[in-house]
Amino acid sequence: MSSDICNFILLGAISAATNALLLVVLGFLFRSLILHLLSKNIESYKAILEKELESFKIKLQHDKDREIEMLRKDLEMKALEHEIRFSKLHDRRAVIIAEFYAKFIEAYYSAGEFLNSIGYEGQPSKEKLGEKTYKQIREMDRYFNLNRLYFDEALCGKIGDVIEGIFDPTIKFILALQEEKETGGEHRAINEWIISLKAYQEKVPEIKRLIEDEFRKILGVKSS
Incomplete structure (x- = not known):
């Protein structure tokens, strides 16, 4: 009886130990399965994230390339617009320079003819030459003032000097001739003519050369 009880207890203990061991093994296998499944899920999720x-x-990169391309096109368009505006401005300045220079040369040579003591056969009277020169100077001066924004301040100063250099001796000689005609003051007219001619010859040619050099720079023409 005692032996049977001992055997029963032993069998129970063995059974309990076996069940416990089985549970441990099953737990280990279940844990391994879970870890395996989790590992597969992690690898799969990692692959999805990497993708x-x-x-x-x-x-x-595509968005960056597109924005860079849009910026490049925008800059090219702005550069083209600037180039077109600059080209039009340059063309406009070239026209203004050409027209002003033509008026300037006409006034310059008319003043030279008016102030020169050496005449030629068929030459208009001094009064006619004076009127012509005065008119041309006024036209030149008006044209310059209408378009002076196309020139920098330094060039405007030189142009103003040359207009003054032509105008002052011309108008003084005109007034002296008028006085001579009205009062017979020939002596004053001769003196004024000498002073005016000297001022014209000394001042105007040098300023004329400086202005021509500036015009060539603007137009991109090399000076000789």
Whole structure:
């Protein structure tokens, strides 16, 4: 009886130990299975994330390239617009320079003819030459003032000097001739003519040369 009880207890203990061991093994296997499944899920999720990251990088690069291209086109368009405006401005300045220079040369030579003591056969009277020169100077001066924004301040100063250099001796000689005609003051007219001619010859040619040099620079023409 005692032996049977001992055997029963032993069998129970063995059974309990076996069940416990089985539970441990099953727990280990279940844990391994869970870890395996989790590992597979993590690898799968990692692959998905890497794929999404690569897609994002590609999209980001595409967006960056597109924005750079748009910026490049915008800059090219602005550069072209600036070039067109600058080209039109340069063309406009070239026209103004040509027209002003033509008026300037006409006034310059008319004043020279008016102030010169050496005449020629068929030459208009001094009064006629004076009127012609005065009119041309006024036209030149008006044209310059209407378009002076196309020239820098330094060039405007030189042009103003040359207009003054032509106008002052011309108008003084005109007034002296008028006084001579009205009062017979021939002596004053001769003196004024000498002073005016000297001022014209000394001042105007040098300023004329400086202005011509400036015009050539603006137009891109090399000086000799």
